[in-house]
Amino acid sequence: MNARASSAALSIEHVSVHFGGLVAISDMTFNVNEGELVSLIGPNGAGKTTAFNVVTGFLAPTRGDVRYRGVSLNGLKSHEVANLGLVRTFQKTSVFGANTVFDNVLMGLHRHGTSSVWETLLNLKRVREEEAKLRNEARQILDFVGLAARADELGAALPYGEQRLLEVAVALAAKPTLLLLDEPVSGMNASETASFIELLTRIRQRDVTVLLVEHDMQLVMNVSDRIVVLNYGKIIAEGPPALIQNDPEVIRAYLGQGIGLHRA
Amino acid sequence: MDELLQHIVNAVMLGATYALLGIGLTLIFGIMRVVNFTHGELYAFGGYMIFMLTAMLGVNFYLALLGALVLGIVLGAVIELVLLRPMRGADIDTTMLIMIGCWIVLQNTEQMIWGGVAKSIVSPLPGEPLVFGPISVAWLRVFVFVAAALLIAGTYALIHRTKLGKAMRATFQDRDTAALMGVNVSAINTATFALGSGLAAAAGALLGAVFVITPTMGDLAALKAFAIVILGGLGSITGATIGGFILAFAEEMGAGYVSSGYRDAMGFLLIIVVLLFKPTGLFARAERIG
Amino acid sequence: MKRAVPLFWLALLASVPLWLGDAYFLHVLITTGIFTIAAMSLNLLLGYTGQLSLGHVAFFGIGAYASALTSLGFDAHFFGIRVVHEPWPAVVGLAVGIVIAGLCGYAIGKLSFKVRGAYFVIVTISFAEVTRLVALNWVELTQGPLALNNIPPFTLAFPGLGEYTLWGKVPNYYVVLSVGALAYLVIRRLVLSRIGRAMIALRENEPLATSLGIDVTRFLVLAAVISAGIAGAAGALYAHFVRIIDPDIFLFIYTVTMVIMVITGGKGTLAGPLVGGLIFGMLPVVLRAYTSPVAQWIIYGVLMILVVFFLPRGIVPAVRERWAKR
Numbered sequence: 001m002n003a004r005a006s007s008a009a010l011s012i013e014h015v016s017v018h019f020g021g022l023v024a025i026s027d028m029t030f031n032v033n034e035g036e037l038v039s040l041i042g043p044n045g046a047g048k049t050t051a052f053n054v055v056t057g058f059l060a061p062t063r064g065d066v067r068y069r070g071v072s073l074n075g076l077k078s079h080e081v082a083n084l085g086l087v088r089t090f091q092k093t094s095v096f097g098a099n100t101v102f103d104n105v106l107m108g109l110h111r112h113g114t115s116s117v118w119e120t121l122l123n124l125k126r127v128r129e130e131e132a133k134l135r136n137e138a139r140q141i142l143d144f145v146g147l148a149a150r151a152d153e154l155g156a157a158l159p160y161g162e163q164r165l166l167e168v169a170v171a172l173a174a175k176p177t178l179l180l181l182d183e184p185v186s187g188m189n190a191s192e193t194a195s196f197i198e199l200l201t202r203i204r205q206r207d208v209t210v211l212l213v214e215h216d217m218q219l220v221m222n223v224s225d226r227i228v229v230l231n232y233g234k235i236i237a238e239g240p241p242a243l244i245q246n247d248p249e250v251i252r253a254y255l256g257q258g259i260g261l262h263r264a
Numbered sequence: 265m266d267e268l269l270q271h272i273v274n275a276v277m278l279g280a281t282y283a284l285l286g287i288g289l290t291l292i293f294g295i296m297r298v299v300n301f302t303h304g305e306l307y308a309f310g311g312y313m314i315f316m317l318t319a320m321l322g323v324n325f326y327l328a329l330l331g332a333l334v335l336g337i338v339l340g341a342v343i344e345l346v347l348l349r350p351m352r353g354a355d356i357d358t359t360m361l362i363m364i365g366c367w368i369v370l371q372n373t374e375q376m377i378w379g380g381v382a383k384s385i386v387s388p389l390p391g392e393p394l395v396f397g398p399i400s401v402a403w404l405r406v407f408v409f410v411a412a413a414l415l416i417a418g419t420y421a422l423i424h425r426t427k428l429g430k431a432m433r434a435t436f437q438d439r440d441t442a443a444l445m446g447v448n449v450s451a452i453n454t455a456t457f458a459l460g461s462g463l464a465a466a467a468g469a470l471l472g473a474v475f476v477i478t479p480t481m482g483d484l485a486a487l488k489a490f491a492i493v494i495l496g497g498l499g500s501i502t503g504a505t506i507g508g509f510i511l512a513f514a515e516e517m518g519a520g521y522v523s524s525g526y527r528d529a530m531g532f533l534l535i536i537v538v539l540l541f542k543p544t545g546l547f548a549r550a551e552r553i554g
Numbered sequence: 555m556k557r558a559v560p561l562f563w564l565a566l567l568a569s570v571p572l573w574l575g576d577a578y579f580l581h582v583l584i585t586t587g588i589f590t591i592a593a594m595s596l597n598l599l600l601g602y603t604g605q606l607s608l609g610h611v612a613f614f615g616i617g618a619y620a621s622a623l624t625s626l627g628f629d630a631h632f633f634g635i636r637v638v639h640e641p642w643p644a645v646v647g648l649a650v651g652i653v654i655a656g657l658c659g660y661a662i663g664k665l666s667f668k669v670r671g672a673y674f675v676i677v678t679i680s681f682a683e684v685t686r687l688v689a690l691n692w693v694e695l696t697q698g699p700l701a702l703n704n705i706p707p708f709t710l711a712f713p714g715l716g717e718y719t720l721w722g723k724v725p726n727y728y729v730v731l732s733v734g735a736l737a738y739l740v741i742r743r744l745v746l747s748r749i750g751r752a753m754i755a756l757r758e759n760e761p762l763a764t765s766l767g768i769d770v771t772r773f774l775v776l777a778a779v780i781s782a783g784i785a786g787a788a789g790a791l792y793a794h795f796v797r798i799i800d801p802d803i804f805l806f807i808y809t810v811t812m813v814i815m816v817i818t819g820g821k822g823t824l825a826g827p828l829v830g831g832l833i834f835g836m837l838p839v840v841l842r843a844y845t846s847p848v849a850q851w852i853i854y855g856v857l858m859i860l861v862v863f864f865l866p867r868g869i870v871p872a873v874r875e876r877w878a879k880r
């Protein structure tokens with residue numbers, strides 16, 4: 001994909017997560033390389049969202065280690081994880097509903113401002129310049145995802161598909177180097193999904209590595225460089241889309257759920 | 265040593281009433297998710313009711329005690345029906361504000377009706393204390409302890425042995441599922457609030473007979489009830505029972521060995537310390553966030 | 555334009571002593587102003603970070619006591635060490651009051667943001683109750699229930715021209731107005747900045763906010779410190795205006811008054827506490843003619859319930875909505 005494509009950005013090493021007696025993830029190991037788009041798939045309850053929560057610091061693994069660009073995420077709080085460049089979206093739509101679309105993106109830009117409390121209270125020139133810069137960037141991001149016309153509407157007032165876009169815009173505002181998307185197109189109609197795929201391509205052109213959890217197999221097969229398949233908390237297959245589509249164990253896992261891998 | 269024993273006995277006597285106060289509050293929080301600021305006022309209400317019944321209407325002391333309990337249940341049901349039922353589904357801060365408003369109204373109404381002068385109650389129990397070697401306890405305190413213990417036991421039996429109790433426990437576990445399974449959650453809410461209020465009123469009637477009755481007696485009682493519930497973990501009945509005794513011990517020891525002026529501060533210091541080390545209270549399962 | 559509106563109100567408020575002859579009314583305006591400042595500070599926590607602090611009066615009272623003691627001087631033992639303090643000017647007391655209240659805000663912020671929701675509320679109440687009991691029992695320092703008397707008023711020192719003591723109501727009115735305007739400016743700059751956005755983000759959706767790199771503890775503690783500092787300033791103003799304070803200053807009912815002001819006016823809006831403060835500061839004057847203080851409290855309670863039922867977001871947002879619809 002690009003020059004750094006061969007080096008591992010995110011490495012998940014022997015991670016297990018137990019909830020009491022329940023094993024949500026057992027001994028999971030895989031890498032995501034710089035610039036790659038890796039999808040994490042599996043039947044419902046396979047542990048995908050749990051894996052996501054572990055990577056983003058919302059959940060501490062029972063065993064094992066998650067490293068990003070050589071830094072262990074062990075014990076980091078979720079805002080510290082974000083500051084390493086790992087930014088996630090949520091499975092259930094999650095925006096700042098009572099704020100305007102524009103303010104949503106400004107909130108996303110939080111970690112790109114540096115003004116201190118004192119500077120802010122004194123309203124120094126530096127603070128005003130920084131604010132102008134952030135607002136400018138927010139406008140650019142809204143243009144990038146195609147929500148510029150909605151800037152002044154409240155987050156909660158957007159139709160569902162656009163709320164999902166706003167989520168991505170807010171995540172992009174945090175300038176991730178690794179973007180983790182949790183079922184981004186669930187609930188989108190076909191044309192929204194198609195434009196989302198196009199957006200995903202443009203995001204990748206910005207050198208953003210992507211880890212995707214998704215049920216929409218067509219999307220996954222279309223966009224992924226590599227796919228990791230989870231079932232009952234274990235990795236049952238890993239490889240490029242063409243290989244996964246024909247893997248007998250993967251087909252068996254999905255047949256049990258009545259979902260076809262080739263579904264349009 | 266004798267002094268210590270005396271403190272322990274005092275603490276046990278006091279602890280039972282505290283537990284009674286705490287159980288009512290923790291039930292209401294656990295089942296309804298309402299931080300009930302009127303709890304202290306129901307306690308004061310119980311005190312005034314026993315005063316009204318015995319001193320003004322000449323009712324027998326024991327019957328008046330029962331009367332205070334029943335009237336507390338009635339007032340609690342009214343508050344729930346008028347103020348909380350229309351607000352079902354509102355967030356915890358909203359109902360808390362309504363309860364604060366209601367608390368102000370109740371307290372000042374009491375002040376208006378009864379005036380600011382403290383009222384005291386004459387109990388039919390013998391005045392001379394019960395003496396065991398170096399320890400002495402007033403008969404009234406013994407009676408209050410027994411009555412509170414009986415009420416606590418009754419509440420346990422209600423929760424664990426009756427159909428209503430089962431429905432309450434189901435609502436506590438999972439309100440939505442309980443509703444789906446046919447539990448009338450509205451009725452459970454009213455019953456819970458009424459029961460909790462009745463227990464507070466009974467505690468007020470019992471302690472009102474021991475101390476004196478004033479319009480602001482509810483404030484400290486409410487804060488102590490919160491302390492008890494926090495110690496035990498919000499929503500845990502066993503926790504509230506134990507919490508009541510812990511608070512009584514802390515106060516008794518604080519008053520005995522530190523300074524009597526700081527008696528009432530013990531509970532709050534205890535809360536702060538407990539929450540520092542165990543943010544969910546001593547006995548609660550971790551509250552789910554989100 | 556945006557700047558003109560607050561300046562208009564400030565000018566109007568500044569002109570009040572020029573045309574208002576009634577000393578009692580001016581007195582009420584001053585206490586209203588003091589409680590409005592406290593309500594503004596509570597709004598920063600309650601309205602912008604969404605943390606319901608019901609121990610807010612503790613910071614007000616700590617500010618009052620710290621400022622009063624700084625300007626009165628004291629001779630007391632701190633953990634066995636005797637400390638003798640000579641009186642300092644009231645203005646220094648104000649600064650000390652702000653700093654000490656702010657430090658307490660830091661401690662409570664650090665401590666209680668470990669616990670949230672109902673637990674947080676109860677921790678803050680407990681904190682206020684403990685401070686009240688300390689004020690009541692540490693007689694050597696606070697005179698306990700006997701109250702701190704003869705607290706000196708503020709003084710203005712002009713180099714070469716000597717000192718001017720602010721005895722009357724008019725100078726005190728201007729002191730309160732200046733501090734109020736400054737507090738408003740501090741809160742306004744904060745909430746309209748990136749820092750304020752972070753607080754609002756945490757209030758609206760904490761998981762999302764943290765996933766974007768916003769540090770919960772940092773911003774909630776920051777809000778608590780500034781909020782407590784401003785409440786401390788209000789307390790100090792109160793001490794030097796009323797000139798006598800006792801442990802009743804820590805009563806829960808004062809926190810409730812501030813909460814009512816914020817909720818009625820509109821939490822999370824800059825104008826909300828001002829509107830609510832004016833209403834509930836002035837209401838006693840109106841009600842005084844007809845009712846006893848007890849009945850007045852009943853009316854407060856009923857109003858609070860009615861506001862939560864029918865105007866849950868407060869007056870300012872409701873008016874704004876009505877305005878936008880036209």
